[in-house]
Amino acid sequence: MRKDPVSTREPRLLSLAVAEAPHPVSQAEVAEHVGALFEGADFDVGESLAVFANAGIRRRTLALPLDAYFAGLGPELRNRHFLGVAGRMLSDAAERAVPPALRSRVTHIVTVCSSGIATPSLECGVIEDLGLAPDARRIPVFGLGCAGGVAGLAIARDLARSAPEALVLVLCVELTSLTLLTEDKSLRNFVACALFGDGAAAALVAGGDVEGRALGTLGPGRTRLFPETRALMGWDVRDRGWRVVFSPRIPGVVRRNARELVAELADGRAIRHFVLHPGGQKILDAYREALLLSEEDLAPAAMTLADYGNMSAVTVLFVLDRILRAPGFRPGPGLLTAFGPGFTAELLRVELGRGAGG
Incomplete structure (x- = not known):
């Protein structure tokens, strides 16, 4: 029986580009608007505003000007904004991630998003904007939430490993701010206002037969679905929109499971780069305790949280x-780790080294 060719070389990350949302805003500005919005809620708003100061976030970038969120956005207008802003941000990131000479050679496009709906899916616009190969296999991925970025790269790695000539474009965009329900005066929604921001990214992953310099290689990944945890995180769909669901139990699940999961995938390697999803300050604290991490280990995740939120x-x-x-970047083993709805963990082992040979 004929077997599909599998390259002896691991798939490589050729490029990565990120795109901020168009409207920067300070944490203090958001706190001021949210405090006014939640006036009359059934909890002490003044006392609860401390969550903004303690979130480890100093600024974020949003899809819309801050005032627009408090003017009342219905589902139709939310999605119209989502399609326009998400499409532009993805094309911006992809234009910088995919050199013109490679655009006609893209074989697969993995599009990750859980904060809006687009049919046809968002990569169709990117294909037209950049002149990508019209016969590229399209793979939209929805519902993985915070774990989606790691999962998207892992899917791309598996595709590139099974087809050594593959050139896989990963597109990822989340406009979580557009899900704000101003009529939801719950403490859960209040806390969400202190955490979430918007952004997009594009990454190009190459199979082993594709030549070129790379940022690093992508190794094996792991997915772990935890039993009886579906209620911890996700969306509760209401008539006016999507209500965010996240449980205070989440840091405990991370704390109890991260060490075992990381040890399994590290397989004895000393990890130099911990590429962690900073869901919030309590999640970073859970990683610190479970993995015995230093402030230096946590710094990239903590600084990203401070500059962009979740x-x-x-x-x-x-x-x-x-x-x-980073100016002082040193090549070495890395591990991408994120937890998301399911409740699930996604991990991916990488070997990072700028200019890795092709």
Whole structure:
């Protein structure tokens, strides 16, 4: 029986580009608007505003000007904004990630998003904007939330490993701010306002037969679905939109499971680069305790959280970009780790080294 060719070389990350949302805003500005919005809620708003100061976030970038969120956005207008802004941000990131000479050679496009709906899916616009190969296999991925960025790269790695001539474009965009329901005066929604931001990223992954310099190689990944945890995170779809669901139990699940999962995938390697999804300060604390990490280990994730907030699936790709661009970057083994709805963990082992041979 004929077997599909599998290259002896691991798939490589050729490029990575990130795109901020168009409207930067400080954490203090958001806190001021949210405090006014939640006036009259059934909890102490003044006391609860401390969550903004303690979130480890100093600024974010949003899809719309801040005032627009508090003017009342119905489902139709939300999705119209989502399609326009998400499409532009993805094309911007992809234009910088895919050199013109490679655009006609893209074989697969994996598009990750859990914060909006687009049919046809968002990569159709990117294909037209950049002149990508019209016969590229399209793979939209929805519902993985914060774990989606790692999962998208892992899917691309598996595709590139099974087809050594593959050139896989990963697109990831989350506009979590557009899901704000101003009529939801719950403490859960209040906390969400202190955390979430918007962003996009694009990455190009090559099979073993594709030549070219690379940022690093992509090794094996792991997925772990935890039993009886579906209620911890996700969307609760209401008539007016999507209500965010995230449980205070989440840091505990991370704390109890991260060490075993990382040890399994590291397989004895000393990890130099911890590419962590910073879901919030409590998640970073859980990683610190479970993995015995130093402040230096946590710095890329913590600084990304401070500059952008929690951008769901996109955040871990911003962390990876920050690591690769750091002036003192040193090549070495890395591990991407994120937790998301399911409740699930996604991990991917990488070997990072700018200019890795092709």
